[in-house]
Amino acid sequence: MLLKHQQHLQRQRDSVAFRMKKLAAKQVEITTKTNAVKEKVTKKYEDMKRVLDEDLRITLTQLDAEHDATEKLVEDRIEECYHLTQELDQELSNIAAQMKKQETDIQNADTEKRISETLKATDPDLIQVDDFKNKQLLSLTINLLLFIRSQVPVTKKLFQSYAADVVLDADTAHPKLIISPKGDLATYTETWQDVPETASRFDTTLNVVSKRGFSEGHQYWEVEVGGKTYWELGLTYPSIPRKGHEEDSWLGRGKESWCVEYFNGDYTAWHNGVQHELPLLAGKPFTRIGVFCSFPGGLVCFLGADTMTPLHCFCTGTFTDNLHQALCPGHDNGGTNWKSLKICDASRSAPVL
Known part of the structure; x- marks a missing residue:
């Protein structure tokens, strides 16, 4: 034997x-x-x-x-x-x-x-x-x-063909966030909203995730960030912690999510608690940030959508669960960060000012 x-x-x-x-x-x-x-x-x-x-x-x-x-x-x-x-x-x-x-x-x-x-x-x-x-x-x-x-850039035309219809799920939003009826705006308020307590709602970090997830193909979405001094946005598995005081519920701090953070002019990419500082981008304001995900390729890319400037790419190999779009509009940051984060129609370019 x-x-x-x-x-x-x-x-x-x-x-x-x-x-x-x-x-x-x-x-x-x-x-x-x-x-x-x-x-x-x-x-x-x-x-x-x-x-x-x-x-x-x-x-x-x-x-x-x-x-x-x-x-x-x-x-x-x-x-x-x-x-x-x-x-x-x-x-x-x-x-x-x-x-x-x-x-x-x-x-x-x-x-x-x-x-x-x-x-x-x-x-x-x-x-x-x-x-x-x-x-x-x-x-x-x-x-x-x-x-x-x-x-x-031609990548703009390519990514626009992958534009996703993103709708924020108000039932997941922290009580200090106001989500618009269309699910395209997330606004911070100092007032704790009278909202139902749900297992999916974040209670310590100012996060909200999309209603629908995806598990195949290519997805691209854009968020208007102009005029803000603090924000985070990215992708997450549904398993991201929602409760308690652990930093794991912050985007990018655990293995369940990927994000780029902007704070007072500095950009930082996060995943699994690992911080990737992006000094070459310091002081460069973008009015839109794009997020591209290739599910079969295991790729998450963040871009300054105004000029399709690459911010950071994560090569994850293989995704193990559905992915949801996620964002955090941030606190008021000393009165400089009251503007909302707005989901844009990524299939169309921003108007030239």
């Missing part, structure tokens, strides 16, 4: 070893595919840069050609004036000689006429740049820039 058990364990070990080889091959396959996509995307951006560089070259060449033509016209007019001054200098010299000889028969009519015609023909106000065409050209360039800005 020991021999049979030994043979069985050996077969099991061989199966596990074979699985490890398959996983290693899968790792190589994933890396190869990712690198191939990165290479293709890089080439496309290089193509776009070449197209824009060529368009810039053509536009500047056209402007240079018109400038050269206008400049040549000005030079011709200067040359006409120069020749006339030479002729006038000669006539003045002749007049001086005639005066010495007391010759009074001076023929001024032709000279006066040539002076008048030359001054009229060389009037600088007659030489005009085509301002209307230049304004049109600048307008077209601005429109092109606006179009490009509307298309980039």
Whole structure:
């Protein structure tokens, strides 16, 4: 029986070893595919840069050609004036000689006429740049820039296709939070609200979670945070502690949740009680924060949604339960943090101010 058990364990070990080889091959396959996509995307951006560089070259060449033509016209007019001054200098010299000889028969009519015609023909106000065409050209360039800005970053278009319909669950909100009837606003108040006590309600930290969770696919949501000095938002399993005085009920302090915290200009990412300071983002205010989750990829990414600036990414490997969106609007922070946190329509970009 020991021999049979030994043979069985050996077969099991061989199966596990074979699985490890398959996983290693899968790792190589994933890396190869990712690198191939990165290479293709890089080439496309290089193509776009070449197209824009060529368009810039053509536009500047056209402007240079018109400038050269206008400049040549000005030079011709200067040359006409120069020749006339030479002729006038000669006539003045002749007049001086005639005066010495007391010759009074001076023929001024032709000279006066040539002076008048030359001054009229060389009037600088007659030489005009085509301002209307230049304004049109600048307008077209601005429109092109606006179009490009509307298309980039491309991750914005991708994430917008994953936009989730997030509705906050008032039955989970701390009693000092007011949740709007539509479930899209969370507002801090110093007054303890008269709300039913439920097992799902947070009673020590100013949290609220979404009504619906998700367990597959990709999800993206955005929260308007402009004008606030303190907030936390992220994702959590339903098992996050709701009661008591332990910090585990704070977003990101336990293994059940992931979050980014903003406090007085500083950003910090949290998971399982581990703090990740983000000093490069200090002092950068964003009006919207985006959260992207890839359930099959085990990925949670936080972004400054205004410009799709990456804040922090957590690579969790595998999620073990449904995920819910979660947020904390924070206390009043010395009277600087009364504004609500607002769930935005992530399928649409924020209006340009």
